[in-house]
Structure formats: C-alpha cells, structure tokens
Amino acid sequence: MAHEKEKLQAILKDKKRERKRRFEQDRGEGTSKMSRSCFPRTDSSDEDDLVLKSELEKIKTECDKANRKLKLQELNVRLQDQLLSLLRSTTEQHTNRSLLDIPPPAGENCKKEKNANEGLNLMSVAVEESNPSSTHTTKINDSQDVQVLLVVVEEGYSSSTHTTKVADSQNVQSKDEEMVLAPGVTVRKEKWLQVISGENITESRLVRNLAVTLWGSDTLTERSVTGAPCKRLKNKSENAVEAKQALTPVKVEAVKNALEFWLREHKGKDVGEAQKLSSASSVRKLLSDKIMDLQKQQQQK
Numbered sequence: 001m002a003h004e005k006e007k008l009q010a011i012l013k014d015k016k017r018e019r020k021r022r023f024e025q026d027r028g029e030g031t032s033k034m035s036r037s038c039f040p041r042t043d044s045s046d047e048d049d050l051v052l053k054s055e056l057e058k059i060k061t062e063c064d065k066a067n068r069k070l071k072l073q074e075l076n077v078r079l080q081d082q083l084l085s086l087l088r089s090t091t092e093q094h095t096n097r098s099l100l101d102i103p104p105p106a107g108e109n110c111k112k113e114k115n116a117n118e119g120l121n122l123m124s125v126a127v128e129e130s131n132p133s134s135t136h137t138t139k140i141n142d143s144q145d146v147q148v149l150l151v152v153v154e155e156g157y158s159s160s161t162h163t164t165k166v167a168d169s170q171n172v173q174s175k176d177e178e179m180v181l182a183p184g185v186t187v188r189k190e191k192w193l194q195v196i197s198g199e200n201i202t203e204s205r206l207v208r209n210l211a212v213t214l215w216g217s218d219t220l221t222e223r224s225v226t227g228a229p230c231k232r233l234k235n236k237s238e239n240a241v242e243a244k245q246a247l248t249p250v251k252v253e254a255v256k257n258a259l260e261f262w263l264r265e266h267k268g269k270d271v272g273e274a275q276k277l278s279s280a281s282s283v284r285k286l287l288s289d290k291i292m293d294l295q296k297q298q299q300q301k
Contacts, residue, residue, distance in 0.1 A: 008056055009056075015049070090271070176189070181258050182250050182253045182257055183250065185250055191213060195210050195213055196262055203282075203286070204289070207286040207290070208289075210255050211290050212290075215247065215251065220290065222245070223291065224246060225284045225291065226246055227244065227245060228243055247287065252283065255287065259278040260277075
C-alpha cells in the first residue's frame with residue numbers, strides 16, 4: 001500500500017512539472033493559438049489531478065482499514081493469552097484443592113460424627129453478651145493434635161484421580177484420618193470437624209479456632225503476624241517496641257487455604273467470592289485480631 005501511494009504521488013508531481021513546463025513554453029512563444037491551447041490542457045490536467053486524488057483517498061481508506069484490522073488482531077491475541085493464563089492458574093488451584101477432598105458436614109454421616117464428638121469437650125466458646133460487638137474467643141485445650149509431617153504427593157491419573165501419601169518415620173496416618181491444609185501441615189480430621197462445627201460459624205471464628213489449633217494460645221501470645229511492631233503501639237509508646245517473631249508462613253498459608261476451602265465447599269461460595277473473602281490481607285487481619293485478644297486476656301490476668 002505504501003509503495004503504491006508513493007508511486008501515485010510521484011506521478012502527480014510529474015504531471016505538475018509537465019503542466020508548468022507547457023505553460024512556460026506557451027508564454028515564451030507568445031502566439032494566441034498556443035495560448036488558447038493551454039486551456040484544454042489545464043482542464044485535462046485538473047481531471048488527472050482529481051483522478052489521482054480519488055485514488056489516493058481510496059488507498060488511504062484501505063490503509064486505515066488494514067491498520068484497524070491489525071489492531072483488533074493484536075487485541076485478540078492479548079485477550080487469548082490472558083484467558084490461557086487464567087485457565088492455567090484455575091487448573092493449578094483445583095489440583096491443589098484435590099488434597100482437601102472431604103465431604104461437607106451435611107447428612108447423616110456428618111451428624112453421627114458431630115454427635116460422637118460432643119462428649120470430647122475440647123472446645124469452649126465464650127461470648128460476651130453485654131457487648132453486642134464483642135469478639136468470640138475460642139479455646140482449644142489440645143494443641144498437640146497438629147503434626148507437621150513430610151507430605152509426598154504422587155499424581156496418578158488412573159480415572160482422573162490424585163493419590164496422596166502422608167509419611168513420617170514415627171507416625172503414618174492415612175488421608176482419611178487427616179486434613180492436609182498446606183504442604184507439610186496436617187490436622188486430624190476429628191479436630192478439623194470441631195473447628196468448622198457450629199451453626200453460627202463465621203470466617204472470623206474459623207480463622208481464630210484454626211489459629212489456636214495450629215499454634216496454640218501461648219505461642220500466639222508471643223508472636224506477631226508479620227514480625228514487625230504494630231504502628232499503633234509505636235505511636236503510643238515513647239520507648240522502642242520490640243518486634244515479636246512472625247507466624248510461620250506455611251501455617252498462615254494453611255489458614256488461608258482452609259478458609260477458602262470452607263467458603264467454597266461448606267458455604268457454596270463461587271471461586272471469585274471465596275478468593276476475595278480469604279485474601280491474604282483478610283487472613284492476616286483476622287490473625288492479628290486474635291493475637292491482640294489473647295494479649296489483652298493475658299494482661300487482665
């Protein structure tokens with residue numbers, strides 16, 4: 001297109017030069033006959049100019065259409081790349097969640113498990129009735145049920161299923177007896193059902209219960225979420241505030257995975273809403289609130 005456009009422009013320039021040359025030639029001869037003959041040439045040249053201009057306009061229009069088509073093709077390619085990337089990430093998330101393949105606590109089997117666990121008395125929930133906005137504090141007496149084990153994942157594609165082996169030199173438990181919340185972090189299925197049991201369970205209560213299960217109340221009191229001093233404490237205290245040890249990142253990730261799994265499998269949330277409610281910032285805030293509540297309780301004692 002560009003070559004043809006340049007060619008037409010060159011022809012137009014040649015026409016203009018030829019017309020100028022003829023005009024100068026006619027003026028030099030000074031004859032009326034030649035002067036009269038200039039007028040039809042001029043009309044003919046004007047017609048040629050109009051033809052060339054129309055051709056240029058057509059070429060310009062075709063170039064614009066071609067440019068728009070190329071831009072649309074580039075946009076289509078970028079959109080396809082983004083869709084493929086999103087599809088890959090979604091596939092990886094579904095693969096990771098296959099480790100948490102456990103039915104929701106609904107039906108006769110779950111009711112039997114709940115009735116069997118009622119006599120254990122391992123959880124006590126205290127709610128301050130005087131303050132409607134008071135937080136729920138959960139105390140789990142046995143924090144030794146959480147075992148960090150070496151997780152060996154073998155991906156077998158027979159009938160499109162994944163098999164998981166949880167191995168340790170001293171303690172080997174089957175997948176049916178444990179919940180794998182993150183690589184290397186497992187919780188007994190019995191304890192998991194206790195964490196998510198209850199009609200009024202919320203995201204906040206689940207995170208608080210699971211935090212006590214994974215770390216224990218005493219450990220949480222001596223820890224911080226990020227390992228940095230709280231800005232509010234910095235502003236109130238003139239002296240330097242000592243930073244506490246940060247929570248184990250893999251366990252924080254386990255809490256996030258557990259919350260997202262609970263929202264999707266037990267609350268029926270879609271993928272986007274579950275990921276939004278279980279974002280890293282939301283989980284860190286809930287863990288920070290739990291740590292601050294435990295520290296306040298310790299100070300009151």
